Amino acid sequence: MTCPVTIRIQEDDFDIAREIALLTESRTDIGAVVSFSGICRADDDSAKIAALTLEHYPGMAEEEIRRHTDEAISRWPLNGVTVIHRVGRFMPGQNIVLVLTASQHRQAAFQAAEFLMDYLKTSAPFWKKEEGATGTGWVEAHARDDEAAARWKKS
Amino acid sequence: MKVKYFAWVRERVGKAEETIEPPASVRTVEELIAWLSGQSEAYAYAFEKPKVIRAAIDHAHVKSDAAIAGAREIAFFPPMTGG
Numbered sequence: 001m002t003c004p005v006t007i008r009i010q011e012d013d014f015d016i017a018r019e020i021a022l023l024t025e026s027r028t029d030i031g032a033v034v035s036f037s038g039i040c041r042a043d044d045d046s047a048k049i050a051a052l053t054l055e056h057y058p059g060m061a062e063e064e065i066r067r068h069t070d071e072a073i074s075r076w077p078l079n080g081v082t083v084i085h086r087v088g089r090f091m092p093g094q095n096i097v098l099v100l101t102a103s104q105h106r107q108a109a110f111q112a113a114e115f116l117m118d119y120l121k122t123s124a125p126f127w128k129k130e131e132g133a134t135g136t137g138w139v140e141a142h143a144r145d146d147e148a149a150a151r152w153k154k155s
Numbered sequence: 156m157k158v159k160y161f162a163w164v165r166e167r168v169g170k171a172e173e174t175i176e177p178p179a180s181v182r183t184v185e186e187l188i189a190w191l192s193g194q195s196e197a198y199a200y201a202f203e204k205p206k207v208i209r210a211a212i213d214h215a216h217v218k219s220d221a222a223i224a225g226a227r228e229i230a231f232f233p234p235m236t237g238g
Contacts, residue, residue, distance in 0.1 A: 038238055054237065057161055057230060060214035085237065097238055117238060123216065125230075126237025127162035138163045141234035 005069050006082040009061055014084045014098050023080040023102050030079045034109040036099040036117055042092035044139070050131045054087045054096065057125035061085070068119045072101070075115070076108035083116060085126060118149040156223070160201070161232035164208065167201035177223075184210045185219040187229065201231075209234060 006022070016035055024030050040052050069081045080102035090096060099116050103109040120126075128139040159172040181190045188205050191198045202208060210217050211230045223229060 055162055056237070057159070057211070057214075057232070060211055060230065063214045064216075121238035122235060124237050125161065125211070125232060125235055127233065128236045129162070138233065139236040141236055 003073050003078050004080050005066070005073070006084075007062055007065050007069065008084045009056060009058070010084065010086060011088040013086070013095055016098060019082050019084065019098060019100055023082055023100055027079070029104065030102045031104045032106040032109040033080075033100060033102045034106070034113040036097075036113050037095055038097035038117075040090040040092050040094045040096055044130060047130075048133050049092060050133070051092075052090045052096075052131070053129040054085075054090065055127045055129070056085070056087050060125050064124045065120065068116055068123070072112045072115055076101075076103065076112045078103050078108060078112055081112070081116070083120070085120070085124070087126070115152050118145070118152060121145045122149040156226050157228045159228065159230040161230065163233055164201050164231050167197060169197050182222060182224065183219070184212075184217060184221050184223060184229070187223055188219070188231070207233060 016037060020033055020035060024033060042049055065083050069083060072078060072081065078101055082098065082100040084098040086096050097120065099113050101109040101112040122145050130137055130139055156175060157172060158175050160168045160170065165171050177187055177190050181187050185205065188202050188208060192202045209232050210219065212221060212223065212226045213228055
């Protein structure tokens, strides 16, 4: 089974419809595409967010995402994967990340998308800095994200 | 070897990357953190909680007891918050 993988880290926005079309065009073996978009929120729990800056480790970020798309492809029967992560400064409402997974059936596409997002949050070298009403600070990692990623570990 | 710093580790160290030559007695990631911490106040501040610091050797995550021999690039950064 061929599974094209697209991984991009970019400042520019992405067009979800265009990315889905690129994944599915001229193919008839795909029965399900799951799309997850991560969007800059206006508040983090109670604190208001004016803007968010995303920093990454060029080189390692792409390689780390590739390790996880490889693992997803080995675990689920996927027909295509796209991961786009934006870097730079974002205002609430703007896109940050896109994960697309394509498969013959929906279960594999849903699970692989969730797996990839859980690992993107805890293992891909990106860091968020928040600008709020009271100042600027680096976002702290959440234990709930580690727990979400841990459930995919094979025992 | 080249060392890179990211996010608040970069801000505290005061630079994004540098080339260092630690003594041969520095063999592991945690020994390198201890050695750097002794170099200046800035490093000591960046690495004040060494258990929080994550490390990568040549673009792959490593644990604190990983050997640094042969590493081309070592990176130090806080827990990741992307996605």
